[in-house]
Structures are given as C-alpha cells and as structure tokens.
Amino acid sequence: MSRVVKLAVIAGDGIGPEVIAEAEKVLDAVTADTDVTFDKTRFSLGADRFLATGDVLTDDDLQAIASHDAILLGAVGGTPNDPRLANANIERGLLLKLRFSLDHYVNLRPSKLYPSVPGPLKNPGEVDFVVVREGTEGSYVGNGGVLRQGTEHEIANELGVNTAHGVRRVVEYAFELAETRRKKLTLVHKTNVMVNAGKLWKRIFDETSEKHPEVAVDYMHIDAATIHMVDNPSRFDVIVTDNLFGDILTDLAGAITGGIGLAASGNLNPSGEFPSMFEPVHGSAPDIAGQQKADPTAAIGSIALLLEHLGLSAESQRVTRAIEQDIAERTDAPRTTAQIGDAIAARLTA
Amino acid sequence: MSRVVKLAVIAGDGIGPEVIAEAEKVLDAVTADTDVTFDKTRFSLGADRFLATGDVLTDDDLQAIASHDAILLGAVGGTPNDPRLANANIERGLLLKLRFSLDHYVNLRPSKLYPSVPGPLKNPGEVDFVVVREGTEGSYVGNGGVLRQGTEHEIANELGVNTAHGVRRVVEYAFELAETRRKKLTLVHKTNVMVNAGKLWKRIFDETSEKHPEVAVDYMHIDAATIHMVDNPSRFDVIVTDNLFGDILTDLAGAITGGIGLAASGNLNPSGEFPSMFEPVHGSAPDIAGQQKADPTAAIGSIALLLEHLGLSAESQRVTRAIEQDIAERTDAPRTTAQIGDAIAARLTA
Numbered sequence: 001m002s003r004v005v006k007l008a009v010i011a012g013d014g015i016g017p018e019v020i021a022e023a024e025k026v027l028d029a030v031t032a033d034t035d036v037t038f039d040k041t042r043f044s045l046g047a048d049r050f051l052a053t054g055d056v057l058t059d060d061d062l063q064a065i066a067s068h069d070a071i072l073l074g075a076v077g078g079t080p081n082d083p084r085l086a087n088a089n090i091e092r093g094l095l096l097k098l099r100f101s102l103d104h105y106v107n108l109r110p111s112k113l114y115p116s117v118p119g120p121l122k123n124p125g126e127v128d129f130v131v132v133r134e135g136t137e138g139s140y141v142g143n144g145g146v147l148r149q150g151t152e153h154e155i156a157n158e159l160g161v162n163t164a165h166g167v168r169r170v171v172e173y174a175f176e177l178a179e180t181r182r183k184k185l186t187l188v189h190k191t192n193v194m195v196n197a198g199k200l201w202k203r204i205f206d207e208t209s210e211k212h213p214e215v216a217v218d219y220m221h222i223d224a225a226t227i228h229m230v231d232n233p234s235r236f237d238v239i240v241t242d243n244l245f246g247d248i249l250t251d252l253a254g255a256i257t258g259g260i261g262l263a264a265s266g267n268l269n270p271s272g273e274f275p276s277m278f279e280p281v282h283g284s285a286p287d288i289a290g291q292q293k294a295d296p297t298a299a300i301g302s303i304a305l306l307l308e309h310l311g312l313s314a315e316s317q318r319v320t321r322a323i324e325q326d327i328a329e330r331t332d333a334p335r336t337t338a339q340i341g342d343a344i345a346a347r348l349t350a
Numbered sequence: 351m352s353r354v355v356k357l358a359v360i361a362g363d364g365i366g367p368e369v370i371a372e373a374e375k376v377l378d379a380v381t382a383d384t385d386v387t388f389d390k391t392r393f394s395l396g397a398d399r400f401l402a403t404g405d406v407l408t409d410d411d412l413q414a415i416a417s418h419d420a421i422l423l424g425a426v427g428g429t430p431n432d433p434r435l436a437n438a439n440i441e442r443g444l445l446l447k448l449r450f451s452l453d454h455y456v457n458l459r460p461s462k463l464y465p466s467v468p469g470p471l472k473n474p475g476e477v478d479f480v481v482v483r484e485g486t487e488g489s490y491v492g493n494g495g496v497l498r499q500g501t502e503h504e505i506a507n508e509l510g511v512n513t514a515h516g517v518r519r520v521v522e523y524a525f526e527l528a529e530t531r532r533k534k535l536t537l538v539h540k541t542n543v544m545v546n547a548g549k550l551w552k553r554i555f556d557e558t559s560e561k562h563p564e565v566a567v568d569y570m571h572i573d574a575a576t577i578h579m580v581d582n583p584s585r586f587d588v589i590v591t592d593n594l595f596g597d598i599l600t601d602l603a604g605a606i607t608g609g610i611g612l613a614a615s616g617n618l619n620p621s622g623e624f625p626s627m628f629e630p631v632h633g634s635a636p637d638i639a640g641q642q643k644a645d646p647t648a649a650i651g652s653i654a655l656l657l658e659h660l661g662l663s664a665e666s667q668r669v670t671r672a673i674e675q676d677i678a679e680r681t682d683a684p685r686t687t688a689q690i691g692d693a694i695a696a697r698l699t700a
C-alpha cells in the first residue's frame with residue numbers, strides 16, 4: 001500500500017534554496033525504494049517575494065500551506081540593512097506567523113557533538129542533548145506596544161504571555177521525550193526575576209514530574225545554564241524552556257557542537273491538527289548565498305526529523321546514520337554544498 | 351587634606367562574608383598610606399536576616415544605605431529549595447530593589463581572559479571586553495501579573511518596559527566608555543522579535559552613534575551574540591544591551607574567561623544622585639559557604655571598580671595590577687579564600 005505525503009517546500013532566501021536542494025536530494029534517495037511518495041508544492045516566500053509583490057504571507061498562502069502534511073523550510077530573511085526591507089520584518093511576518101498560526105508548540109532542537117567535528121571547547125565530553133523550546137508563547141507573542149514613539153518620552157513595552165495550557169503541553173512532551181532517552185530533564189527559566197512566568201513554569205514542571213517519577217529533574221536559571229553549556233554540556237539530556245530562552249540556548253548549543261551549520265530543528269504540532277515544519281536552525285546568510293559554501297547538513301538533519309515525525313523511523317535512522325558517517329569522514333578539504341548533499345545521498349542508495 | 355568615604359558593606363549570605371572579608375583586606379591595604387579613609391557601616395541583610403526577622407529590606411534599611419557614598423555587596427540568597435524561603439525572593443526584594451531604588455542604570459561588567467587562567471575555549475584569542483548592561487528596566491521591572499493562578503486557565507504575564515530616557519543614558523555611557531577603549535561598540539538585542547523595544551534601542555543607538563563618529567558600531571541578535579562569544583570573543587570591545595540579555599551574556603562571558611569567580615561588577619548611578627554598588631557577579635554558593643573554598647578575586651576586582659568610580663584611579667590600578675600578578679602566578683596548588691586575599695593584599699603593602 002503506497003502512501004503519499006503532501007510536503008510544502010519553502011526554500012526561502014539566501015542559502016535557503018541551496019541547502020533545501022540537498023535536503024530534497026536526500027529525501028528522494030532515502031524514499032526511492034519505499035512505498036512512500038512525497039508530493040511537493042513549492043512556495044516562493046521570503047524577502048525576494050516581498051520585494052517583488054509586497055506580500056510576506058497572505059491568508060491564501062497560509063491556507064495552502066496548512067493543507068499539507070508537513071513543511072520543509074530553508075531560511076528566510078533578506079540582506080540586513082536593506083532599506084527596502086526596513087518595515088517588512090520577514091521573521092515575524094513569515095517564520096513566526098507560520099509557527100504561531102500552525103500552533104507549533106514544540107520547537108525540537110537536538111544537539112550532538114561528533115568526535116570528528118572541531119568544536120570550540122577544550123573538554124566538551126560527550127554532548128548529546130535536546131532542547132524542547134516552547135514555540136507559541138512567551139516574549140514572542142508580539143503583544144507589546146509603543147507610546148510616544150520617536151520622542152524623548154517613548155515607552156516601548158514587550159509583553160511575555162505564558163499560559164497553563166501552553167506550558168503544560170510542552171512540558172509533557174519534554175518528559176515523554178526524556179523517558180525515551182537518558183531520563184534527565186532540566187527546566188531552564190529565570191524564576192527569581194520573572195516570577196509570574198517562573199512560578200507557572202515551575203508549578204507545571206513539578207506537577208508533571210510527579211507523573212514521571214523515573215525522570216530525574218533539575219532546574220537552572222538561564223544565565224547559569226549558559227555557564228554549564230560551555231563548562232559541562234555533557235550533563236544535559238533534555239532541556240525544556242520558554243521561547244526566548246530556548247532561542248538563545250539553542251544557538252549557543254549549536255556553537256559548542258561545532259556550528260549552526262549542523263543544527264536541525266522541528267517545529268512540531270504534536271496534536272496533528274496542523275502540519276509540522278522542519279528547518280535548519282541557521283538563517284539565510286545572504287553574505288554567502290549562491291556560492292555553494294553553505295553546509296546543507298542542518299537541512300538534511302531536518303529531513304531526519306521530518307521522517308521521524310511522519311512515523312518513518314527506519315528511513316529517519318538511515319538519514320541520521322548517513323549524516324553521521326559523512327561527518328565522521330570529513331577532512332579539511334573544502335566541499336561545495338552540493339558535494340556534501342551528494343555524498344550523504346550516495347550513502348543511502350549504495 | 352583627608353577624605354572620608356562612607357561605605358555601606360552588605361556581606362550577605364553564603365560565601366558573601368568570606369569574599370567580602372578579603373575585599374576589605376585589599377581595600378585597607380591599598381588605602382593604608384593614602385589620605386582616604388573608608389568609614390564602613392555593616393548591614394546584615396539576606397536570607398539569614400529574613401529567617402531571623404521576616405524582613406528582606408525595610409524602608410529604614412534602604413534610607414540608611416542610600417546615605418552612604420558607595421556600597422560593597424558580597425552575595426545574597428539562601429539555600430535553593432529551602433521551604434522557609436519559598437516566598438521570600440531575596441533576589442527581587444533585596445538585590446533588585448537596591449538596583450532599582452538607587453537607580454543603578456549602568457551595570458558594568460568587564461571580562462578579561464588572563465593567559466594563565468584555564469578557560470573552556472580552545473582558541474579564545476585575546477579577550478578583553480566590557481558589557482554595559484542596563485540595570486533599571488526591561489523584563490526586570492516586575493510589572494507582570496497573573497490571572498487564574500493555580501488553575502488550568504492560568505495566564506502569567508511579564509511586561510518588559512523600555513523608555514527613551516532609560517535607554518539613552520545607558521547607551522550614551524557605553525559610547526563614552528568605548529571612546530576610552532578600542533572604540534568598538536556592539537548593540538545586542540533581539541530586534542527582529544521584540545520589535546517595540548528593539549526599534550527604540552536601535553533608534554537611540556543610531557542617534558547616539560552620530561555624536562560619536564569615531565566609535566565603530568555593529569549590531570547582533572542575542573542568540574547570535576552567544577555564538578560569537580564562544581567562537582570569536584576577541585571581536586568584542588564594548589557591548590551595550592538590556593537588562594535580561596546582559597544578565598545572560600555576562601554569565602557566559604564569565605564562563606569563557608575562566609569562571610564567574612573572577613568576574614567583578616559595578617551597579618552604577620553615574621549621575622551621582624545615589625550611591626553606586628559594587629559586587630562580584632557570582633551568587634552566594636551556599637554549597638561551599640564557610641569552607642574557605644570561594645575565590646575572592648571577583649570581590650576584590652569589585653574594589654578596583656569602586657576605587658575607579660570614586661576617582662581614585664591610581665589605587666584602582668594598583669588593585670588591578672595586584673590581581674593580575676596574582677592570577678599570572680597561580681599554580682594548581684589550592685589556596686583558601688583568605689590565602690588568595692592575603693596574597694593580593696601583600697602585593698599592595700610590599
């Protein structure tokens with residue numbers, strides 16, 4: 001019985017199209033001899049589309065994307081300081097709008113350090129953890145406001161919103177994930193300063209912990225977590241945290257595991273009401289776009305997360321193994337984006 | 351002509367009293383043959399005081415402290431998870447209350463990596479930067495609120511407040527500081543997500559930049575800044591950022607420069623309306639309290655910042671040199687808190 005997966009592909013800006021081309025290559029290779037077919041729809045979205053049409057993401061775009069089973073996204077965002085984009089905010093209007101509209105409440109970001117990868121730390125130890133970042137609340141809600149803008153009396157407010165509903169579902173996901181791993185879960189927040197949000201996160205974390213007695217828990221302030229991340233990252237298994245702290249911590253995690261060019265992510269709607277979205281953690285890097293310099297590994301890793309999410313575990317594991325083998329055999333010789341994609345794809349068809 | 355400086359000393363909890371004893375030793379040593387006298391008033395504040403009296407910081411305490419010329423603070427905060435402290439929040443009620451009441455709008459946090467200090471990075475390069483953290487606004491204002499607390503419909507809000515007044519004065523301070531150094535200033539924020547606060551910070555940063563054309567400027571999102579902090583920290587000279595991002599970035603900065611045991615800080619009220627406060631960045635570390643295990647270098651470094659703030663530059667430089675010499679000659683042999691303090695003080699009287 002063959003299965004057809006409707007996949008929305010948003011290659012986006014900068015290096016997005018280059019890395020997505022390689023991700024698709026790998027997806028095709030790993031599904032070639034299976035009964036799963038990916039029926040792809042390409043969406044031209046991002047800075048170029050905005051410059052051409054003035055639209056960032058229309059309701060029609062959103063509806064069309066939402067009718068798919070899953071989304072693969074490259075990277076969005078134009079050249080920094082491009083005056084024509086000054087008022088566009090592609091990040092909020094496109095990336096965050098997708099995450100919020102499609103209720104991507106779990107932003108899953110695994111970090112693993114491979115022995116062959118030259119990371120910045122002297123003694124990292126074995127690094128293999130996952131950050132479960134909340135994706136639909138916190139300081140990302142865009143519920144602030146400005147008074148007396150442009151004057152010496154301007155007040156600019158940013159409201160961070162946290163709900164029991166929003167916190168509970170992501171915390172539960174994190175506990176369940178920890179159960180399938182080394183059974184350690186760390187809550188990261190700043191409960192001593194952001195006391196309202198902190199108390200809510202702590203309460204729900206403690207309540208959920210009681211239902212998962214086999215998962216060992218601890219708590220860390222976000223500032224202290226950055227210290228542990230460079231001093232002793234092997235202490236982490238699963239981390240659960242809010243949208244902003246998760247954003248910061250996963251870039252740092254990417255850095256200590258050898259660069260954001262390897263970091264994959266999934267924006268998950270585990271309830272299945274909306275399609276989940278898979279994307280590399282890195283941005284559009286306009287400075288190296290079109291030069292075949294970008295590492296497509298993060299985009300290819302996002303394919304592994306996509307396959308896992310679709311229940312295609314065997315295929316997901318094959319992609320992960322191919323990535324790991326490729327990384328293990330890396331030398332100093334530079335490779336183009338396509339060469340890395342080809343090498344990983346070749347391991348799947350061999 | 352002799353000068354008397356009224357110094358409020360808050361040794362605080364945990365390792366606070368131990369490191370403050372050494373800081374005072376060094377202060378006494380460096381001023382011994384000068385015409386400056388420090389007239390010290392000791393304030394018993396922190397978790398112990400709260401447990402004994404139920405008070406964290408009374409109006410009388412605050413008024414008494416405010417009548418001094420400067421404040422030296424060790425660390426405050428009791429044992430984590432002590433149920434008797436569950437509702438105390440010493441951090442908000444004492445430390446942050448002092449910063450806010452005394453209008454400490456510049457939180458100055460220098461980071462320097464000494465060749466003899468074993469940091470966690472393989473190739474840090476020359477690291478010598480200062481974070482100018484805003485100290486009286488942002489997510490630290492405590493202007494949030496909770497609805498339906500304890501229920502499945504709880505909503506916990508955190509309001510981050512940013513004003514032109516508050517941003518301008520700290521940004522101006524940062525530009526002036528950059529002029530006395532390598533003339534590079536980096537603004538760190540998250541303008542693509544926190545657009546209200548971001549626009550205000552960016553506008554004022556750009557406006558102030560025009561008045562300081564000799565200072566080279568750049569901008570970085572907080573998540574990207576953590577990457578640069580581990581990949582290439584030598585690129586930074588002065589960083590200016592908001593309260594929360596500054597909190598996170600300075601702990602990371604402490605970690606990459608060999609540990610938070612060396613990181614000093616000043617909570618400054620540059621206008622001089624209120625006394626400034628000097629403290630190590632580290633916390634009270636109750637787990638090692640009373641064991642003479644804490645490194646007092648951060649507390650002693652805070653003395654250097656205190657002296658500089660009081661216009662006693664020669665004395666400040668002598669303390670800094672003594673610290674640098676002590677660090678340069680460190681061996682693996684463990685020293686007690688007092689031994690480190692004695693060694694640094696001895697270099698000042700020799």
Ligand SMILES: CC(C)[C@H](C(=O)O)[C@@H](O)C(=O)O
Nearest residue numbers: 091092095247281542543573
């Ligand atoms: C581009 C930006 C809006 C985004 C975020 O802040 O979430 C990015 O940094 C990420 O981590 O995916």
Ligand SMILES: CC(C)[C@H](C(=O)O)[C@@H](O)C(=O)O
Nearest residue numbers: 192193223441442445597631
């Ligand atoms: C103790 C805490 C309130 C404080 C802060 O968040 O500012 C500390 O982390 C610091 O950096 O001085």
